[in-house]
Amino acid sequence: MILTERQLVRWGERIGGEVHPPFFLALRGPLGAGKSVLARAVARGAGVEGPLPSPTFNLVFRYQGATADVIHVDLYRIHDPRELKELGWEELCAGEDLLLVEWPERAGGQLPADRWEVELCAPEGASELREVMVLKVGSPPSLPSFPMALSPDLG
Ligand SMILES: Nc1ncnc2c1ncn2[C@@H]1O[C@H](COP(=O)(O)OP(=O)(O)O)[C@@H](O)[C@H]1O
Numbered sequence: 001m002i003l004t005e006r007q008l009v010r011w012g013e014r015i016g017g018e019v020h021p022p023f024f025l026a027l028r029g030p031l032g033a034g035k036s037v038l039a040r041a042v043a044r045g046a047g048v049e050g051p052l053p054s055p056t057f058n059l060v061f062r063y064q065g066a067t068a069d070v071i072h073v074d075l076y077r078i079h080d081p082r083e084l085k086e087l088g089w090e091e092l093c094a095g096e097d098l099l100l101v102e103w104p105e106r107a108g109g110q111l112p113a114d115r116w117e118v119e120l121c122a123p124e125g126a127s128e129l130r131e132v133m134v135l136k137v138g139s140p141p142s143l144p145s146f147p148m149a150l151s152p153d154l155g
């Protein structure tokens with residue numbers, strides 16, 4: 001599925017509003033793919049208010065949503081399993097929260113058995129569009145499917 005940023009954000013907001021934590025969403029794709037855009041949209045949809053920085057210096061941001069905490073993690077700068085431990089990774093994964101994790105590949109094999117994965121990438125020559133692929137691993141709670149009216153992106 002190919003989505004504009006607006007469509008991706010709308011989908012993310014629906015995810016945030018509809019999923020039932022504990023919920024783990026792995027966000028894959030290269031730098032600039034839109035992982036943080038999607039994560040922030042999910043947080044908004046879950047009722048998080050106020051500014052939503054990108055976790056660049058802090059690797060973990062925890063927000064209070066309407067019905068659960070939303071935890072946005074960026075593992076980009078993790079290169080060693082020991083750093084993962086310092087981050088409290090196991091506890092995060094065992095929690096009751098809505099977890100949004102960029103660069104999940106940095107966690108080695110340490111990902112929850114039940115999760116959703118979204119992979120984003122920019123199609124050649126289309127800087128404002130992203131190809132979005134969704135993968136279900138194990139038996140996670142259901143994930144809203146793509147926005148209904150995908151055709152005209154009117155707003
Ligand atoms: N269809 C799209 N979906 C998501 N982001 C898009 C899209 N088109 C353009 N962009 C831009 O791409 C950038 C994605 O940045 P970001 O979410 O920080 O990437 P990442 O976290 O994957 O490194 C943003 O500047 C955003 O405005």
Ligand SMILES: [Mg+2]
Nearest residue numbers: 035036054102
């Ligand atoms: Mg990011």
